[in-house]
Amino acid sequence: MSVVSANGRTVCVIGGAGYVGNVLTRRLLGAGYHVRVLDRLIFDHGAAIAPLLEHPRFELIVGDLRDPAAVDRALAGATDVALLAGLVGDPITATYRELSDSINRDGCKAVVESLDGRGLDRLVFTSTCSNYGLRTSDEPATEESELAPVSLYAEHKVELERKILAEAQRGVDYTPTVLRISTAYGLSPRMRFDLTISEFTRTLAAGLELVVYDADTWRPYCHVSDISKAVMTALEASAADVSGEVFNVGHSDENYTKRMVVDVVQDAIGGTGKVTFEEGGRDPRNYRVNFDKIRDRLGYQPDVRVPQSVAAVAQAVQAGAYDDFDQRQSFYTNHTISDSALGTHPAAEGEG
Ligand SMILES: NC(=O)c1ccc[n+]([C@@H]2O[C@H](COP(=O)([O-])OP(=O)(O)OC[C@H]3O[C@@H](n4cnc5c(N)ncnc54)[C@H](O)[C@@H]3O)[C@@H](O)[C@H]2O)c1
Known part of the structure; x- marks a missing residue:
């Protein structure tokens, strides 16, 4: 597997101020890349990425991916x-359906359509x-x-994957790769506490009661730093290994039922948690995933496992690091888009 040098490469991370993007951006900077983030900051979460403005190889463009001028600036x-970038998760796309169509489907497709002919090296799409x-x-x-997508969020991801793979078939001048990523966990400067493990x-x-629906449904998980590692792996692998390819991102050991996640958390906090199990929840997803392809073809393996991260997150919570959760829910969850972000793009009007 040949590796392209990081020197001289500028990665435009669209959505780079989010939960994953904050960690990816730091990892890219640490590896010597220039990083330019284009982000609309839809949760008023600019404080998470702002410290990087002092880094000499970092640039931030606050803008909307649906604005071709902002995309041109970001890609120059x-x-x-x-x-x-996008509205990430089943709940937020169910709440803001029109905006999801506008950003996750139409906006992202337009970005993809605008890439050919710019002399880019790689496109990595996080599905x-x-x-x-x-x-x-x-x-x-x-x-x-x-x-078998069961949400608008996943339907749009499937559409984008097809679009990107069709562009690859058509013969574009860059190398596109699709990563199908497990549900993320772990600490990030833009923390998300709306994801199962966190x-x-x-x-x-925090000593609160947890209600768990459909405890025996399976899901794969991957640490945010390992998601970032996968994006870098796709950027650095030989083009022949990743061009027009789809890779599941995670590790076979990291398929968990919700009941297993509860057990890990209980272990981390000394078994003191109050948990009620219910059936008939609103999230029907149930899937285990095989990660052999990314391991065998790209030599990729995640470094972190769920128990070590859960212990760290529990420690951070018990240290009071997130005592402002109730006051800052829009920062810590993907539930509500900030009014300022809803109001400033014509395509966003009419959303509630
Ligand atoms: N978090 C997970 O569990 C997970 C799992 C699988 C795949 N992914 C994928 O990873 C990516 C990042 O997810 P995340 O958890 O960091 O989500 P996030 O919501 O924290 O980040 C998304 C970012 O996109 C930005 N954004 C939204 N609309 C925009 C627009 N119109 N123009 C410019 N920026 C806009 C937001 O401001 C935000 O910073 C997404 O593509 C997601 O589908 C995440």
């Missing part, structure tokens, strides 16, 4: 693109293992398995 002189949706088979899903950990470590 860039060698690579990581497309992360999701949620695309496997509700699996009837007990076999872990491979990249070839049927996609939500369970915060709730129980």
Whole structure:
């Protein structure tokens, strides 16, 4: 596997101020890349990325990916693109359906359509293992398995994947790669406590009661730093290994049921958590995923495992690091888009 040098590369991370983007951006800077983030800061979460403005190889453009002028500015002189931005998760796309159509489907497609002919090297698109949706088979899903999206979020991801792979078939002048990423966990400067592992950990470590629906449904998980490692792996692998390819991102050891996640959290906090189990929740997703392809073809393995991160998050919660959770829910969760972000793009009008 040949590796392209990081020197001289400028990665445009669209959505780089988010939960994953904050960690990816720091990792890229640490590896010597120039990083330019284009982000609309829809949760008023600029404070998470602002400290990087002092870094000599970092630039921030606050703008909307649906604005072609902002995209042109962000791509000027860039060698690579990581497309992360959008309304992320099933709940937020159910709340803001029109805005999801506008950003996650139409806006992201327009960005992809604008890339050919700019002399870019790589495009890495962060898709999701949620695309496997509700699996009837007990076999872990491979990249070839049927996609069965059960949310608008995953439907749009599937559409974008198809768009990107069709562009690859058409013969574009850059190398596109799709990463189907497991549900993230772990600490980030823009922390998200609406994701299963972090939500369970915060709730129980804060001494609150946790209600768990459908405890025996499976899901794969991946630490934010390992997601960032996968994006870098795709940027640095030989083009022949990743061009027009889809990779599941995670590790086979990291498929967990919600009940198993509860057990890990209980271990971390000395078994003191109050948990109630219920059936019939609103999230029907149930899937285990196979990660052999990314391991075998790209030599990628995640470094972190769930228990070590849960212990760290529990410690941070117990130290009071997130005592402002109730006052700053829009910062810590993907539930509500800030009024300022809703109001300033014509396509966003009418959303509630
Ligand atoms: N977090 C996970 O569990 C997970 C799992 C699988 C895949 N992914 C993918 O990883 C990527 C990042 O997810 P995340 O958890 O960091 O989400 P996030 O919500 O924290 O980050 C998304 C970022 O996109 C920005 N954004 C939204 N609309 C925009 C617009 N119109 N123009 C410019 N910027 C805009 C937001 O301001 C935010 O900073 C997404 O593509 C997501 O689908 C995440």
